[in-house]
Amino acid sequence: MFLTHLPNDINTEQRAAITTTEGAVRVIAGAGTGKTRTLIERYCYLVSTLGIAPKNILCVTFTNRAANEMKRRVRAVLGDRDLGYICTFHAFCVQLLKEDIHVLNYPRNFTILDMEDLKQILQKIFTDMGLTLRDTTIKRTLDEVLEAKKLHATTYIDDIYQLDNEQLKARYSDARDRDEEIFLRYLYEQKKCFGVDFNDLINFATWILEHFPDVRQKWQDRMQYVMVDEFQDVSKRQYKLAQLLSGKHGNLFIVGDPDQTIYSWRGSHLRLFLDFNQVYPAAVTVALTTNYRSTPEILTAANTLIEKNQVRFPKSLHAVKASGPRARYFHAKSDKDEADWVVAQIQTLRAAGVAAGSIGVLYRAHYLTRMLEERFVENKLPYKIFSGIAFYERREIKDIICYLRMVTAGDDLAFLRTVNVPPRKIGKKKLEALTLYGEQHRLTLYQSLRENLDTDMLKGTRAKSYVAAIDALGQHRQTLAMDTALQTLLDQSGYEAYLRLQGDQDRLDNVAELKRAVQRAALDEDATLEDFLAQIALFSNLDSEEKPDTVKLMTIHSAKGMEYPYVFICGLNEGVFPSRRISSLEEMEEERRLAYVAMTRAMDRLYLSDAEGVANDNLVKYPSRFIFDAGEENIEYVVPLEEGLKTGLLRAITAGDEQLGNMAARYDVSDRVDHPVFGGGVIISVHERDAYYAVKFDALPTERNIQFSALHKGE
Numbered sequence: 050m051f052l053t054h055l056p057n058d059i060n061t062e063q064r065a066a067i068t069t070t071e072g073a074v075r076v077i078a079g080a081g082t083g084k085t086r087t088l089i090e091r092y093c094y095l096v097s098t099l100g101i102a103p104k105n106i107l108c109v110t111f112t113n114r115a116a117n118e119m120k121r122r123v124r125a126v127l128g129d130r131d132l133g134y135i136c137t138f139h140a141f142c143v144q145l146l147k148e149d150i151h152v153l154n155y156p157r158n159f160t161i162l163d164m165e166d167l168k169q170i171l172q173k174i175f176t177d178m179g180l181t182l183r184d185t186t187i188k189r190t191l192d193e194v195l196e197a198k199k200l201h202a203t204t205y206i207d208d209i210y211q212l213d214n215e216q217l218k219a220r221y222s223d224a225r226d227r228d229e230e231i232f233l234r235y236l237y238e239q240k241k242c243f244g245v246d247f248n249d250l251i252n253f254a255t256w257i258l259e260h261f262p263d264v265r266q267k268w269q270d271r272m273q274y275v276m277v278d279e280f281q282d283v284s285k286r287q288y289k290l291a292q293l294l295s296g297k298h299g300n301l302f303i304v305g306d307p308d309q310t311i312y313s314w315r316g317s318h319l320r321l322f323l324d325f326n327q328v329y330p331a332a333v334t335v336a337l338t339t340n341y342r343s344t345p346e347i348l349t350a351a352n353t354l355i356e357k358n359q360v361r362f363p364k365s366l367h368a369v370k371a372s373g374p375r376a377r378y379f380h381a382k383s384d385k386d387e388a389d390w391v392v393a394q395i396q397t398l399r400a401a402g403v404a405a406g407s408i409g410v411l412y413r414a415h416y417l418t419r420m421l422e423e424r425f426v427e428n429k430l431p432y433k434i435f436s437g438i439a440f441y442e443r444r445e446i447k448d449i450i451c452y453l454r455m456v457t458a459g460d461d462l463a464f465l466r467t468v469n470v471p472p473r474k475i476g477k478k479k480l481e482a483l484t485l486y487g488e489q490h491r492l493t494l495y496q497s498l499r500e501n502l503d504t505d506m507l508k509g510t511r512a513k514s515y516v517a518a519i520d521a522l523g524q525h526r527q528t529l530a531m532d533t534a535l536q537t538l539l540d541q542s543g544y545e546a547y548l549r550l551q552g553d554q555d556r557l558d559n560v561a562e563l564k565r566a567v568q569r570a571a572l573d574e575d576a577t578l579e580d581f582l583a584q585i586a587l588f589s590n591l592d593s594e595e596k597p598d599t600v601k602l603m604t605i606h607s608a609k610g611m612e613y614p615y616v617f618i619c620g621l622n623e624g625v626f627p628s629r630r631i632s633s634l635e636e637m638e639e640e641r642r643l644a645y646v647a648m649t650r651a652m653d654r655l656y657l658s659d660a661e662g663v664a665n666d667n668l669v670k671y672p673s674r675f676i677f678d679a680g681e682e683n684i685e686y687v688v689p690l691e692e693g694l695k696t697g698l699l700r701a702i703t704a705g706d707e708q709l710g711n712m713a714a715r716y717d718v719s720d721r722v723d724h725p726v727f728g729g730g731v732i733i734s735v736h737e738r739d740a741y742y743a744v745k746f747d748a749l750p751t752e753r754n755i756q757f758s759a760l761h762k763g764e
């Protein structure tokens with residue numbers, strides 16, 4: 050006998066979304082309107098009321114965290130069941146491949162390659178091909194390889210399937226250009242270890258379903274109901290997979306909020322959501338518009354903000370919660386003042402009995418946590434970095450600190466961390482030999498290295514340059530300011546160049562932030578490197594003990610789907626948020642959606658803050674346009690903004706937008722264009738990332754690369 054399941058406190062729209070189980074269904078759910086809850090209730094309804102087995106329901110969530118939370122809540126209703134098909138697309142693909150990858154001649158225990166594995170493969174290819182930073186960076190190459198896999202999702206698997214290792218090798222030897230060679234070498238390396246990277250998971254699964262009718266039929270029979278959460282951030286390939294899987298029974302349910310699309314850079318597109326009813330003409334659309342989460346004041350500010358976007362699906366949300374205070378905004382004179390204000394507000398809340406765990410602090414980029422963490426630690430406020438790692442625990446920061454420690458302490462731990470980063474050909478065997486030598490002569494590893502610099506053991510390594518960099522820092526630190534000495538070390542050790550070669554912008558931002566911390570410390574002429582390191586050690590050790598009730602710090606991307614009674618959005622500065630890295634007006638709209646996601650996480654109180662000063666790129670910081678987009682009347686200004694700041698901001702916005710407009714590609718391959726000097730020509734290729742076209746002008750023998758802004762429509 051089955052339980053019937055449908056709670057009393059759901060509204061009419063939610064009920065429709067839960068009980069419309071057959072066919073294609075699209076639910077457009079505004080922020081805080083109970084989308085997650087509806088999805089859970091729908092799952093329980095399918096199982097308890099309709100009697101469908103969980104093994105016949107695929108419910109795709111955006112993150113593992115969301116899947117686990119959903120399973121937990123479903124189990125609370127249905128009891129302990131196997132809910133393996135409540136999972137992310139990736140986790141589902143792993144399950145499918147475990148069952149069926151043998152059709153591709155891969156073993157069931159194939160290896161899933163993570164980002165570090167991919168970088169290692171590329172590092173090997175770089176070495177084999179003799180590539181350097183002058184050619185490209187690992188990150189850029191990785192992006193290109195992954196992009197190529199998206200673009201040629203079927204053909205590269207044809208190659209993996211049809212060619213054996215020797216044939217793949219022959220293919221890369223005959224490659225037409227460098228990029229093709231890198232890509233083919235990459236395929237070769239991954240096939241050699243039966244590796245499957247993140248992109249392959251979905252591509253392999255789709256390819257198998259498309260090429261093997263028996264396998265397709267099995268999975269289509271199984272997936273009687275397919276539900277996709279956070280559909281606004283689903284990529285074309287994921288959508289295709291969901292369509293394939295629901296191909297037989299036709300029960301495809303999608304739910305999401307187009308205003309919360311924040312992953313366009315991973316391939317999600319508003320259009321997939323908006324055009325769903327054209328792809329499925331019989332689709333039923335349900336809109337959830339009652340916001341249960343936020344006070345009317347918070348919702349009005351968020352709605353006012355998102356209405357500034359041009360491309361959107363208009364909808365009006367209404368709040369049912371009782372009225373509360375307006376969002377409070379503080380403009381600080383420095384990032385330290387900003388962090389102090391956040392801390393003071395949190396302390397006031399805690400004094401009033403608010404638990405630390407009901408407070409979320411959100412920011413656009415990881416590097417912004419440094420100042421917050423320092424102020425939190427100094428004020429003994431318990432916190433946890435919810436997404437990612439505490440600032441002083443991050444790999445690149447630890448590496449640099451260990452380099453500095455090589456000068457102050459020269460200890461073995463710092464040595465082991467730095468001696469082969471960047472790679473200097475000092476591997477495990479050599480380290481063992483140095484350890485033995487050190488034990489015999491009662492020396493540290495560094496001293497042992499120094500004593501053996503001219504021996505055969507270290508021939509062919511770059512041990513000398515390592516020692517030279519550390520010695521140079523040792524000498525300079527007496528005469529140079531701490532920040533200059535640090536820069537010398539970063540240059541001479543090759544560490545910064547190494548990071549640039551990796552090309553990971555987040556890591557470079559963290560290093561820039563560390564330099565700022567050193568600069569600040571260097572303002573005190575008496576401060577020593579030892580003092581600085583001792584101070585940092587304090588920041589890093591405190592975090593080790595687990596505290597139950599902590600303020601959560603996180604990037605906005607990882608705050609997706611979360612809610613907190615009290616939400617702080619920090620670092621609201623032009624160039625930080627919206628990020629300076631965006632290159633089109635569409636991306637500006639995505640930044641605004643991100644701001645919308647951030648604001649709608651707040652249930653009772655919302656706090657916004659920014660700081661004057663200079664940004665990572667040394668430009669003057671202005672308050673973010675998003676503060677004004679939310680409507681001046683909807684925000685309580687703790688300090689009034691000076692007129693000069695507002696005019697400066699408006700000028701910066703206008704100039705920035707004009708530049709963004711110019712950076713958007715307006716023409717396509719084969720379009721005729723006109724140039725003020727070269728005259729007429731034809732577009733040969735479009736390079737979005739660097740904002741230029743390759744153009745073959747009628748009057749010139751060879752092509753020219755021309756910036757987007759310099760061309761007009763031709764005859």
Ligand SMILES: Nc1ncnc2c1ncn2[C@@H]1O[C@H](COP(=O)(O)OP(=O)(O)OP(=O)(O)O)[C@@H](O)[C@H]1O
Binds near residue numbers: 081
């Ligand atoms: N019918 C209802 N009555 C009262 N509260 C509700 C109802 N439905 C949902 N809620 C509450 O509203 C809040 C938001 O719900 P939920 O997290 O499911 O929203 P969401 O649409 O997934 O939000 P977002 O997309 O912004 O992350 C939760 O605290 C939830 O418990």
